[in-house]
Amino acid sequence: MCVLKSGFLFAASEFGNHALYQFQAIGEDPDVEASSATLMETEEGFQPVFFQPRGLKNLVRIDQVESLMPIMDMKIFNLFDEETPQIFTLCGRGPRSSLRILRPGLAVSEMAVSQLPGVPSAVWTVKKNASDEFDAYIVVSFTNATLVLSIGETVEEVSDSGFLDTTPSLAVSLIGDDSLMQVHPNGIRHIREDGRINEWRTPGKRTIVKVGSNRLQVVIALSGGELIYFEVDMTGQLMEVEKHEMSGDVACLDIAPVPEGRQRSRFLAVGTYDNIIRILSLDPDDCMQILSVQSVSSIPVQASMGGEDGADHPASLFLNAGLQSGVLFRTVVDMVTGQLSDSRSRFLGLRAPKLFSIAVRGRRAMLCLSSRPWLGYIHQGHFLLTPLSYETLEYAASFSSDQCAEGVVAVAGDALRIFTIERLGETFNETAIPLRYTPRKFVIQPKRKLLVIVESDQGAYTAEEREAAKKECFEAADKEDPLSDEQYGYPKAESDKWVSCIRVLDPRSATTTCLLELQDSEAAFSVCTVNFHDKEHGALLAVGTAKGLQFWPKKTLAAGFIHIYKFVDEGRSLELLHKTQVEGVPVALCQFQGRLLAGIGSTLRLYDLGKKRLLKKCENKLFPNTITSIQAYRDRIYVGDIQESFHFCKYRRDENQLYIFADDSVPRWLTASQHVDFDTMAGADKFGNIYFARLPQDVSDEIEEDPTGGKIKWEQGKLNGAPNKVEEIVQFHVGDVVSSVQKASLIPGGGECIIYGTMMGSLGALLPFNSRDDVDFFSHLEMHLRQDHPPLCGRDHMAYRSSYFPVKDVIDGDLCEQFPTLPIDVQKKIADELDRTPGEILKKLEEVRNKIV
Incomplete structure (x- = not known):
């Protein structure tokens, strides 16, 4: 907690959102309410205890910082058929837990x-006077009419605004200090403050196709490619200044805003259908002269010029162009010569971008x-x-x-x-859906667009018991209903008592379609969907549970079970087929070739579906400690052990045998794992490291070509380990326990990257480099930043990223992203040593960021 001098209190929460409170008073009232209770052991056993805190009197919550802490599980999938996939995360603990749906944006x-x-x-808003604080009209254009709405307490249609309403509009704006301008296909209508209207008509049968304007200048393009330039004179009248014939039709045009203290802006951008944007001068000395030319990849549909205060290039003018191909093209215009430099482009979508200037936090x-x-x-x-x-x-x-x-x-x-x-x-905005207990794992049913979540809590009461005890306690005390569980938690029960539920949730409507509470202190820890060989039931749900699990003084449990549920009511509900008792906690479940693989303690077991229970088909008991993750691809099985990293296994159907053909020589306390490709696994350990383990290519080929699949070597045994060892090809210390790792692409057409979620609620991404040049560039940039921008706390950056293992083949993007925050002279020094300009380095950083999100 942190108390600020200005009368605020910031409370950083261990689980859930952080809050900012304001002090209302300092609790000097004499009447202090108190509520207390003692733990009671009665003949009926342990009784829940309730006490009643009063509401906040001295503090008021004024804001909260959304926090994903801790992320228990995470999956990335496009369930809502949007352009980009959504990130689904299970967050929080106990009554404060939630499912958060993150969307980029x-x-x-x-x-x-x-x-x-x-x-x-089209739509525009205009003020009546340049000094007005608020807009006066909303003008809406249709194919054959213009509608004018006045803005007041309500928005209503007006007919005395002076605008021509029988024609579509091409542009509506404030011109001079207090006049309105409406540009329509046949002319320009200039409405003075006193109601006088001046009309300029187009010559012959030509029509206006494009228009660009600022407060004092207007340029129109007629069909055929003629440009006509107007300026506002001293009397507030629009005067025609210059005409200019372009070689072809104009696709777009825009005038830069008038700089402070000047009479006019010098630059006009004109885009034509031959994929060229030209910058023309509007100075009286060289009016309509071409200053610079830029060729673009497709037809520029819209151009917008504007300065951006506080940007990477101070006091610069930017030209933004929306191209037919859906790309936004952005380049810097030199304020003196009008030359274009440092161009960047970004794909925005399948339609040509239209550009509009708006105000955000007082800035353009x-x-x-x-x-x-x-x-x-x-x-x-x-x-x-x-x-x-x-x-x-x-x-x-x-x-x-x-x-x-x-x-x-x-x-x-x-x-x-x-x-x-x-x-x-x-980067993301989130939707939070509250859950009942601490969420453990979840699976997505992509076809039905539903999630199945398993939740469990130790030392708590089921919802029914809690409600009954609460009713009894507060009836006896004759008090009104107590405050929310989310704020004050659930009452405690004995440590061997667990509560748990399986929830089917529709994330689009945020509704729970089915909620099964498990009875008799059974708690669910793992879940997966599985299609068994016999297609009688279709996809089934397997849930691994444990009954009466205790971790202290030593780990004990009454029994473990694997429940098999059938989806009914189009997957919106569950029906128990049967449950099978096992000797340990099934922490990991996975579908494999029409059967179910289960990790029960140190045993990897293959099950098939029977009528009354699951049928054991084959098992391997040679894993060192406890199996915490199983992933399968083709005939390989990748098994993660709680403290001995990954084991690569194979199943031979003809001999019905599971055996380990490779393992890791480094003991790793695994917290997350993800299959990357046939020979590679990504993993994270509890000390905050991410690593990639890869089977050497020659070993992989040998195993695939060997008719026994490496079985002969395995049978000979090798110091209690597997005959082959994987190589750790990537090492990186994140500094936070990574709880889930996922391979995904967050942008349409973007490359796949590894996204990870951590216990402290942060999301990170590891992006693979495609070219040697990029690796070279970023490793040198990182090296210079390590020397010129050491961390605040004085730790050596290299030593930090190598806390447990030497950092290997990972470039710290967070460090490279600090380049723009360096003083300009340091930026120039680093850029010179890399044979680049600071602008090129910023462009490179932006390109990499755009590949991820």
Whole structure:
């Protein structure tokens, strides 16, 4: 806990979200309420104890920091048919546990949705005067009309605004200090503050196709490629200044904002259908002269120019272009010469991005609408481009009113939506679904889009017992209902008493479709789905449980069981087929070739499905301690032991025998494992290390070619170990116990990476390099940062990452990401030694980050 001088208290929670409280008072009232109770052993045995704390009087919670601590299990899967997969994590302990669904992107809170009389093509917001705080009108354009809505207590249609409503609009904006401008296909309508309207008509039968404007300048493109440039003169009138013929039709154009203290902006960006963007000058001396040319990979559909305060390039102008191929192209425009440099591109989606300038936290930001919306904004000195967790939008504008200071108004389908963007700087936004007990493991049923979660707690009462005891206790004491279990926990029971449940959950509607409480102190620890050979039942659910398990003074249990459940009601409910008693705790279960593999203590056993129970087919008792994980691929089985790392096994069906053909020479206390490829496993140990164990290629080939599959060597025995050893090819100290590891790709078309979740609630990713050049570049960058930017606490970075084993073949991305925070002179020094510019290094860092999320 931390008390701040400003009257706040920050409480960092060990399990669940952290909270920030404000002091209301310091508890000086004389009437202090107290509630106490003593532990009672009665003839009926152990009785639960309840006491009643009062609500908060001196503190009020004003905010909370969402925390995933601890992550018990994690899976990455696209259950919601979105563009990117979701991360499902089991978090917390006891009554504070939850399933959290993480989506890459920023959370959006919707303020209002209203239906429109047709399908709109565009939307704008305008103020009546440059000094106004809030917007006055929302202007919506349809294919043959324009609708004007005034913003007040409510949003309602107006007809006396001066806008032409019988034509579609191409642009609506404030021009000068207090005039409104509407550009439509046949001309420009200039509405003065006093209601006078000036109309400029297009020459001949030509129509306006594109328009770019800022407060004092307007450029329109006519069909055929003619540009006409207007400026606002001293009297507030729009004056035609220059015409210019382009070689072909104009695809997009935009004018940079007017710099502070200047009369006009110098730069105009024009994109044409021959995949070229040109920067033209608007200075009276060289008006419409081409300053620079940039070729792009496909047709530029929209351009946007703007400066971004606090960006990596201070006081610079950026040109952003949305290309037909769904790529956002971004480059720096030199403020003096107009030359383009340091271009970057990012694929945003399957539709050409449309770009809109909006305000976020008082700064300019860019909203990009592709097949999903993205926000480009500056956060802590970095430019971030992050998706929004919201549906596809067609057109948007910034929105500011009394009720909503910084919002966005957008159109999608036939609806007008107003929303705000929350919690900037976050990579994921989360949905939390509360659970009853500490979650242990879960499986996903991809076809039915459901999750099956097993939860268990030691020394607690079942929900029915708890409710009955609570009722009895509070009736006797004649008190009102006590405060929530989430805040104060469940009453304690004897240590050999367990409560447990199996939950089938629909994550889309956040509803539990089936909840089975296990009886008689039985607790579930493992779960898997399995398709047995006989297809009579389809996919079944296997759950490993233990009865009366105690860890102290020594580990004892009454019995272990494997339950087999059948999915009924389209997978939304479970029905017990049978349960099979086993001699230990089945900590690991896995489907293997139409049968079930179970790790029971130090025994690996293969089961088939019988009518009344599971039937033993084969077993291997030669594992050192306790099997904690089993994964299978083709005919290989990868078994993780609690304290002896990985064992690679094979099953020979003709001899019905399981044997170990390779193991690890390093004792590892495994906490997580993931199969990476045929010869490789990724694992994590309880001291906070991640490592990859790979079977040498020659050994792997020999085993595959050997008709006995390495069995002869195994039978000869080798110092109580396997005849072959795996090599540890990657070592890295994370510094936090990794509880789950998953191989996945978080972006469409991105490469697969290893995502891990830790006990302290953090998520990390390990991305494989594809080229030697990248390895060379990043290892040198890391080396320079180790010397020029040592850690705050004075520890040697190399020694930290090699806490238990020397760091091997992993580059610390967190350290490399600190490059932009270095002083400019240090950045230049490092860049010179790498034969790069600081901009190139930042671009490289951004490229790698974009491959992951």
